Amino acid sequence: MNLVPLKEDGIPAESFLFKHGTTVSEGEQVVWNALREGNRKALDYIFEKYVKLLYAYGGKITKDQGIVEDAIQDLFVELWQKHAVLGATDNIKFYLLKSLRRRITRRIAVDQRKLGDHALQEDYFREVESSRESTIIQQQTTVAQQEQLTRGIAELSDRQREAIYLKFYEKMSYEQLAEVLDISLTSTYKLIGKAVDALRKSVRIIS
Template identity: 30%
Template sequence: MRRVENGILKRVNALQVGEATLWEHFKQGDEGAYALIYRRYFFDLYQYGKKISDDQDLIKDCIQDLFVKLWHNRENLNQTTSVKYYLFTSLKHKILDVLKSAAIRYKAAEDPLELDMADENAGDEVYDDQREDVLRALNTLSHHQQQLLHLKFNKQRTNQEIAAELGITIQSVYNAVFKALRSLRKQLH
């Protein structure tokens, strides 16, 4: 029994050493190690991302952005014993940052009191143009998407409250709000 346990422990340690060595080679600029990390973890990252968002394009974009950022900052990255855990954590933060920034931009564009303008008079023309752009973009959304955004940002309802009011699941609220914000973001950029 002890022999079997030792064999298992050796394989687990070899895997960890393998990951640590792979990570170290990647940090030193080894493009092969970088490509191997990408190939080894892309599918797992994609599956994990689907637990955070149903938007497949967003997940793929965030994974790509994550790997580009990793490559550019590889020399400053910490050593890790679990590349997979490091990547999962980084992807989660990346997706949540994108979702959060989209919601903040939408709210700032919709609510003039939230805008921080150094000179109120100088920004009036720019603000009017931005407001018109946002209103045009909002008008391209479906009635359901407009209603969700209104409840979420103007009425400041939680996802749970919106789900209860509209008789849909919380996940449906989250997905629909995200898709509406993504559509707005694409139109406004």
């Protein structure tokens, strides 16, 4: 999708869009409201700021880059086509991640039905303490530990990998994570717990 940030009288789009905002939340509202009002620079800015994140996140859901690319393109096309009826938000990243996930999982479900598989596989998880979860992710600071962590994450299920990415790398709260993944809060704790338990077994934690 060839969206390029526009400029007005030599002023970068982001400077124009953020001139009224003083905080991150306010700035997000300014950009989003500008998009809702039909400001193309707002769409360009959102695309340039979040497209790499969306590709990275999409890759946690499916290894099919074609699906990811199509979903991202469709997402931004729809944002522009339906800008006048978009709801308000002060967290654009959260909105985009949730929307992208919905599109990708819908596409996967359609593809699976075509193959005769009528449901996405569900994972069932065991809850562990939140403080221990944070420790496991945050303590991996040496090169060797980072390599162990990378291998451990690669061995997780797609669902677990996605949850770990959102929780510890995108810093989502459990409430936000539950909404994005479209599962209950209890299931979210169990999902993260199971993933971290698996990492604990594959990653050597140095106390």
